Amino acid sequence: MPARILLALDTPDVATAVAQTRAVGAAVDGVKLGLEFFIANGPAGVREVQGEGRPLFLDLKFHDIPNTVAGAVRSALALKPMLLTVHAGGGPEMLRRAAEAAREAGEGRPLVIGVTVMTSLGDDDLAAVGQQGPALDQVRRLAALAQKQGCDGVVCSAREISALKRDCGADFKLVVPGIRPAGSQVGDQKRIMTPGEASALGADFLVIGRPITGAADSAAAARRIRQEIHPEAAAQ
Numbered sequence: 328m329p330a331r332i333l334l335a336l337d338t339p340d341v342a343t344a345v346a347q348t349r350a351v352g353a354a355v356d357g358v359k360l361g362l363e364f365f366i367a368n369g370p371a372g373v374r375e376v377q378g379e380g381r382p383l384f385l386d387l388k389f390h391d392i393p394n395t396v397a398g399a400v401r402s403a404l405a406l407k408p409m410l411l412t413v414h415a416g417g418g419p420e421m422l423r424r425a426a427e428a429a430r431e432a433g434e435g436r437p438l439v440i441g442v443t444v445m446t447s448l449g450d451d452d453l454a455a456v457g458q459q460g461p462a463l464d465q466v467r468r469l470a471a472l473a474q475k476q477g478c479d480g481v482v483c484s485a486r487e488i489s490a491l492k493r494d495c496g497a498d499f500k501l502v503v504p505g506i507r508p509a510g511s512q513v514g515d516q517k518r519i520m521t522p523g524e525a526s527a528l529g530a531d532f533l534v535i536g537r538p539i540t541g542a543a544d545s546a547a548a549a550r551r552i553r554q555e556i557h558p559e560a561a562a563q
Contacts, residue, residue: 330503331356331531332356333355333359333532333534334359334535335359335361336361336376337537339366341368341372344358344372344376345378345379347540348379348381354549354553355381355549356381356382357381357383357409358381358382359536360373360376360386362386365385365387373406374406382409383410384411385408385410386412387399388442390417392421393425397424397425404432407437408437410438410439410502410532412441412482413440413441415469415470416442419472422473422477438500439478440480441470442482443466443470444462446505448462449462466481466483466484466487466491470491470499474499480499480500485505485525485530488528488529492528497529500531502534503525503534507521508555522552522556526556533552539552
């Protein structure tokens with residue numbers, strides 16, 4: 328199954344986020360709102376963006392003591408996100424409690440996605456904070472931990488997709504940022520790949536921001552990416 332596109336709304340401004348969501352419409356499969364937006368606008372701002380009718384990836388990367396993270400997940404359930412993130416480095420109990428809290432929502436619950444190694448980090452960055460590299464090995468360790476504790480998938484770079492599909496199986500969801508169509512600027516990402524390449528390797532969700540939101544016609548840019556991932560989508 329081709330990967331689904333999640334539009335990264337990397338702005339603290341509600342009106343901008345709503346406009347960007349409206350502009351792409353059904354050319355994407357959901358939108359991502361992160362910490363910058365949430366701190367600026369809170370749940371009320373999230374709900375305004377949700378008024379455009381697109382599924383929500385709530386990317387707040389919870390990382391705290393297990394009880395606090397479980398409570399944060401329960402609070403997030405009111406926003407009915409499709410996916411939400413926790414840091415896989417938070418440890419076994421934190422991950423388990425987060426997954427259990429999400430399951431309290433029953434049918435339609437959010438997928439709990441563990442953040443492994445940020446795509447802005449390379450091996451030198453890991454060494455600088457005392458983590459054992461290379462990045463692929465650390466990602467595999469954290470993904471195995473997240474899966475064991477009941478998480479539904481992880482955030483990883485495109486370069487780790489193949490290894491994680493082998494390690495964790497086809498049903499374990501891989502959310503992949505650092506996606507750049509050919510010719511796009513790399514920006515602050517270090518472990519990147521094109522949408523077509525990442526989808527072919529088995530990515531489940533592709534998180535894409537500036538290549539779409541920075542385009543003169545964001546809907547057309549999103550449709551080009553859909554076509555690259557799955558040619559039949561061009562007709563949609």
